[in-house]
Amino acid sequence: xxxxxxxxxxxxxxxxxxxxxxxxTVSGSGLRVSKRFSKxxxxxxxxxxxxxxxxxxxxxxxxxxxGCKLIGSGSAVPSLLISNDDLAKIVDxxxxxxxxxxxxxxxxxxxxxxxxxxxxxxxxxxxxxMAEVSPEDIDLVLMCTSTPDDxxxxxxxxxxxxxxxxxxxxxxxxxxxxxxxxxxxxxxxxIRGGGxxxxxxxxxxxxxxxxxxxxxxxxxxxxxxxxxxxxxxxDIEDDxxxxxxxxxxxxxxxxxxxSVKESQTDGALSSNGSALGDFPPKQSSYSxxxxxxxxxxxxxxxxxxxxxxxxxxxxGLPASSIDWLLLHQANxxxxxxxxxxxxFPPERVISNLANYGNTSAASIPLAxxxxxxSGKVKPGHTxxxxxxxxxxxxxxxxxRWR
Amino acid sequence: MANASSGFFTPPSVSxxxxxxxxxxxxxxxxxxxxxxxxxxxxxxxxxxxxxxxxxxxxxxxxxxxGCKLIGSGSAVPSLLISNDDLAKIVDxxxxxxxxxxxxxxxxxxxxxxxxxxxxxxxxxxxxxMAEVLPQDVDLVLMCTSTPDDxxxxxxxxxxxxxxxxxxxxxxxxxxxxxxxxxxxxxxxxIRGGGxxxxxxxxxxxxxxxxxxxxxxxxxxxxxxxxxxxxxxxDIEDDxxxxxxxxxxxxxxxxxxxSIKDSQTNGALSSDGSVLADFPPKQASYSxxxxxxxxxxxxxxxxxxxxxxxxxxxxGLPASSIDWLLLHQANxxxxxxxxxxxxFPPERVISNLANYGNTSAASIPLAxxxxxxSGKVKPGHTxxxxxxxxxxxxxxxxxRWR
Numbered sequence: 001x002x003x004x005x006x007x008x009x010x011x012x013x014x015x016x017x018x019x020x021x022x023x024x025t026v027s028g029s030g031l032r033v034s035k036r037f038s039k040x041x042x043x044x045x046x047x048x049x050x051x052x053x054x055x056x057x058x059x060x061x062x063x064x065x066x067g068c069k070l071i072g073s074g075s076a077v078p079s080l081l082i083s084n085d086d087l088a089k090i091v092d093x094x095x096x097x098x099x100x101x102x103x104x105x106x107x108x109x110x111x112x113x114x115x116x117x118x119x120x121x122x123x124x125x126x127x128x129x130m131a132e133v134s135p136e137d138i139d140l141v142l143m144c145t146s147t148p149d150d151x152x153x154x155x156x157x158x159x160x161x162x163x164x165x166x167x168x169x170x171x172x173x174x175x176x177x178x179x180x181x182x183x184x185x186x187x188x189x190x191i192r193g194g195g196x197x198x199x200x201x202x203x204x205x206x207x208x209x210x211x212x213x214x215x216x217x218x219x220x221x222x223x224x225x226x227x228x229x230x231x232x233x234x235d236i237e238d239d240x241x242x243x244x245x246x247x248x249x250x251x252x253x254x255x256x257x258x259s260v261k262e263s264q265t266d267g268a269l270s271s272n273g274s275a276l277g278d279f280p281p282k283q284s285s286y287s288x289x290x291x292x293x294x295x296x297x298x299x300x301x302x303x304x305x306x307x308x309x310x311x312x313x314x315x316g317l318p319a320s321s322i323d324w325l326l327l328h329q330a331n332x333x334x335x336x337x338x339x340x341x342x343x344f345p346p347e348r349v350i351s352n353l354a355n356y357g358n359t360s361a362a363s364i365p366l367a368x369x370x371x372x373x374s375g376k377v378k379p380g381h382t383x384x385x386x387x388x389x390x391x392x393x394x395x396x397x398x399x400r401w402r
Numbered sequence: 403m404a405n406a407s408s409g410f411f412t413p414p415s416v417s418x419x420x421x422x423x424x425x426x427x428x429x430x431x432x433x434x435x436x437x438x439x440x441x442x443x444x445x446x447x448x449x450x451x452x453x454x455x456x457x458x459x460x461x462x463x464x465x466x467x468x469g470c471k472l473i474g475s476g477s478a479v480p481s482l483l484i485s486n487d488d489l490a491k492i493v494d495x496x497x498x499x500x501x502x503x504x505x506x507x508x509x510x511x512x513x514x515x516x517x518x519x520x521x522x523x524x525x526x527x528x529x530x531x532m533a534e535v536l537p538q539d540v541d542l543v544l545m546c547t548s549t550p551d552d553x554x555x556x557x558x559x560x561x562x563x564x565x566x567x568x569x570x571x572x573x574x575x576x577x578x579x580x581x582x583x584x585x586x587x588x589x590x591x592x593i594r595g596g597g598x599x600x601x602x603x604x605x606x607x608x609x610x611x612x613x614x615x616x617x618x619x620x621x622x623x624x625x626x627x628x629x630x631x632x633x634x635x636x637d638i639e640d641d642x643x644x645x646x647x648x649x650x651x652x653x654x655x656x657x658x659x660x661s662i663k664d665s666q667t668n669g670a671l672s673s674d675g676s677v678l679a680d681f682p683p684k685q686a687s688y689s690x691x692x693x694x695x696x697x698x699x700x701x702x703x704x705x706x707x708x709x710x711x712x713x714x715x716x717x718g719l720p721a722s723s724i725d726w727l728l729l730h731q732a733n734x735x736x737x738x739x740x741x742x743x744x745x746f747p748p749e750r751v752i753s754n755l756a757n758y759g760n761t762s763a764a765s766i767p768l769a770x771x772x773x774x775x776s777g778k779v780k781p782g783h784t785x786x787x788x789x790x791x792x793x794x795x796x797x798x799x800x801x802r803w804r
Binding site: 390 | 484511577660
């Protein structure tokens with residue numbers, strides 16, 4: 001069912017308050033109970049609208065925990081390709097300088113009638129097709145982005161355009177380049193802890209709209225894209241999210257941000273009679289991306305290996321048992337440094353930023369999708385993935401593909 | 403532990419005895435690790451053995467489900483008070499017109515050195531104090547807002563300013579006026595399904611920065627505020643989130659939005675040699691709030707009662723057993739209409755929008771906090787809460803206070 005609903009609390013359960021585990025599974029809109037208990041609980045549930053029932057009598061039933069697994073991926077990029085040579089025409093840079101320092105050769109940029117929603121819908125559609133899940137079976141859409149087409153978020157537009165006819169919840173997670181990994185963790189929590197069944201996690205950004213294209217330090221780095229995965233509930237034995245490790249440090253915000261610009265104001269009087277220079281506020285907007293590249297680099301090469309090691313330890317898995325290292329595609333030097341720290345051989349490191357640059361929340365699912373469709377990442381493969389960026393925020397997860 | 407949460411362990415020892423069975427291991431999922439029985443501990447110490455087992459042998463342990471409960475609230479509003487009479491000085495309106503149609507008399511607006519982060523920190527600090535939870539014990543900060551101080555999100559700044567020294571994850575949920583209810587659901591899912599222990603859910607918005615102050619149809623409605631609750635893990639028997647019902651409908655976006663403005667561009671050449679009028683893009687910004695009030699009103703008075711009724715049914719509770727109706731504080735006529743539909747007597751309906759207007763994601767926790775601190779809402783009271791707004795998105799939850 002597309003409408004997830006969380007837990008039931010039945011009055012009949014209160015008499016079963018001993019720690020027996022009822023074989024009850026949380027489903028999209030209700031509970032399914034085993035045959036043994038069904039008659040008693042179902043009979044009680046028929047009287048669930050007993051007007052004498054009070055909340056103090058309710059005890060939530062035990063739940064059979066659910067697992068979750070990744071079952072489909074998709075991606076989409078704008079058609080406009082901007083090479084390093086193109087950038088050299090508008091800022092003082094060159095192909096060799098960019099490529100040696102970042103690994104980036106080309107990036108895609110939204111233009112004309114492109115929209116982030118359009119890219120996200122294309123990516124999500126492909127992911128749903130691979131997963132063999134219909135849009136009407138989606139019960140949660142998580143759009144991970146910092147650059148939505150609407151201040152109030154992009155997810156509902158995507159939900160509509162995908163044809164999710166049962167009005168599943170759709171909202172945005174705003175967490176910059178860590179967004180997709182946080183979206184995966186959130187999807188897992190909603191499945192395991194909230195009864196959701198088919199969660200679409202989209203990572204999409206069009207940072208080109210917030211880049212200062214006269215600043216050669218930043219404009220060479222970023223590109224636009226969308227990537228998506230379908231995360232589905234499954235038996236706990238088949239669970240595919242082995243562990244995660246997630247953090248933020250707001251102290252590092254000064255190294256990477258896009259602040260709201262202070263409003264200019266006209267004078268006006270308020271109720272207390274004094275002239276106030278601040279009302280009404282003029283409309284706000286967000287600054288271009290400001291970044292201290294050196295500090296962000298230092299943060300990434302220090303925190304990402306620590307986080308991955310922590311996630312590996314929690315999963316009880318050595319790095320040598322992991323098939324692929326899939327990092328946020330920010331800079332090849334970061335990828336190389338992390339891979340070396342963790343002793344991942346280069347052939348097991350997924351990298352496509354040469355073609356797309358840093359696509360923020362899209363980068364991990366975009367690289368994953370290309371690796372899946374090229375046959376590199378196969379069903380059963382384990383992936384150590386890590387997103388990191390503005391916040392500062394960083395998060396790692398050990399996942400199995402299918 | 404402030405460092406959550408790590409999701410599931412998969413100790414290798416579990417596989418041989420548990421494959422295919424449904425016995426429940428007495429394993430409790432804690433903030434950063436599992437507490438397991440002696441048997442598994444002995445086996446798990448072997449996971450540092452040099453010959454790694456492939457991940458396919460790993461089976462996640464059964465987990466004793468956790469409950470969650472609301473244990474603290476706090477709120478903060480800017481000092482600058484703007485009355486209906488103040489507004490009458492800058493747009494063609496008057497106090498009687500505004501009050502009779504919306505019930506709003508005053509609202510607060512950020513000014514001078516105010517910031518949304520500052521308000522959120524004040525609200526969160528009060529909530530933590532009431533909850534008797536230290537900042538260093540918070541393991542997740544969910545900031546529900548559509549108007550952050552930074553394009554990349556506001557939560558990490560709040561985390562830093564609160565003094566959460568253990569780098570807990572902090573990120574934004576962007577879901578307009580439904581944000582807080584979705585944040586509560588997300589907190590519950592992260593606690594029940596991800597091992598988090600102390601989640602700070604903040605609803606905060608400064609819509610004044612995105613309102614057209616020359617448009618008397620919308621500028622009279624909105625105000626700025628921040629409020630927070632602490633959601634804590636607890637025994638399942640003590641669970642305080644009885645049910646929820648959440649939806650989106652992107653088709654309704656046309657009635658309420660703040661769209662990204664089309665970039666104007668300079669001409670430039672791309673790699674294929676043709677002149678492209680769209681590159682590089684000029685910086686984007688977001689429009690003022692655009693709203694078809696009539697359509698949004700119709701949506702609210704239709705969808706909100708349905709959603710609450712659905713949540714009540716899933717909880718197995720009649721409306722008569724609920725102590726308080728707590729709706730997003732958009733318009734008194736909406737509140738009255740919903741209360742009438744659900745047969746809630748006026749004395750059990752929480753309303754404070756006369757003083758603050760529509761504060762978007764802050765409105766529910768702000769009203770909750772005032773009702774708690776005034777003694778109206780007492781420990782053990784049940785609340786039917788419903789947020790609704792841009793998306794269109796709407797969500798209801800049946801919760802117990804403490």
